[in-house]
Amino acid sequence: MIDYKTNIFSKLTLLILFLVIDRNTNAQISPTGVGDAQIAEWSALGIQQKLNSAKTWESMTYVGWANKSIRNYNPLDRKDSWVLNEAITHKMKVNNWRYALSFIYKHKTKYSYTDDNINQSVKQEFRTYGSVNYPFKLNYLTIVPTFRQEVRRFYTSDFDLPTEDLEFRTRFRLQFIFNLDKQNEHRIIGSSEQLFTFDHDHKNEDWSKYSYNESRFMLYYSYSPSTIPIQLDLGYKNDLLGTIHPHSANYIAFDVIIKNPFF
Numbered sequence: 001m002i003d004y005k006t007n008i009f010s011k012l013t014l015l016i017l018f019l020v021i022d023r024n025t026n027a028q029i030s031p032t033g034v035g036d037a038q039i040a041e042w043s044a045l046g047i048q049q050k051l052n053s054a055k056t057w058e059s060m061t062y063v064g065w066a067n068k069s070i071r072n073y074n075p076l077d078r079k080d081s082w083v084l085n086e087a088i089t090h091k092m093k094v095n096n097w098r099y100a101l102s103f104i105y106k107h108k109t110k111y112s113y114t115d116d117n118i119n120q121s122v123k124q125e126f127r128t129y130g131s132v133n134y135p136f137k138l139n140y141l142t143i144v145p146t147f148r149q150e151v152r153r154f155y156t157s158d159f160d161l162p163t164e165d166l167e168f169r170t171r172f173r174l175q176f177i178f179n180l181d182k183q184n185e186h187r188i189i190g191s192s193e194q195l196f197t198f199d200h201d202h203k204n205e206d207w208s209k210y211s212y213n214e215s216r217f218m219l220y221y222s223y224s225p226s227t228i229p230i231q232l233d234l235g236y237k238n239d240l241l242g243t244i245h246p247h248s249a250n251y252i253a254f255d256v257i258i259k260n261p262f263f
Helices: 002-018
Strands: 039-050 057-069 078-091 098-113 118-133 136-138 141-156 164-179 186-201 211-223 230-241 247-259
Touching: 057 247
Parallel strands: 039 247
Antiparallel strands: 039 057, 057 078, 078 098, 098 118, 118 141, 136 141, 141 164, 164 186, 186 211, 211 230, 230 247
């Protein structure tokens, strides 16, 4: 019992240390994870809104859809999930530090295969996360390291608890934003992100070990015309899953962000 309490205390301490305070201005909407897939497709529509005249507070709201293939290379073969996200970001006046708090709902369709049948089930996810980042600007290049801590709660379609009902996930991302022109209309955005997790087993009332889970690599072209308050992003994502026998899921992604439609 002492070891169990000590283990829980150490994990909660780690959570608190990382739950310090992602949304980056002029950055794409990152694709949601779809798990095992040959190829996946992600599209999203977002609204980025300044909340005060000093432009230190910002809201980012988006809805996104993901499809995937498992046994072929058609990215629209099967629906995977849809996501609703709301994030509030604050930029500190005295320096470049940014911190954010976000809430996400994700509705995911899961598939299991037999010889003759494809069975479907629904997994619902409610997620909150806090993040902090600090952009470094070097002429045309901006480097943005980000720490992000998530708490994820899972339910079935009937709001019952699945076997793994709760997860704490830590993400560290290093992002590179390269401006291709002086007007900052054209950009190349690349990033590398590593994810670490520990889960709660509802059935056995036990916690897994805190461990590395996956890596995500992305490369995007982003266009923000100076005459229209929108941003268009087109990119590729590679999701490297697992540790012992890692395998990749490949994504094509597109999103549109409408900027400051209300004022």
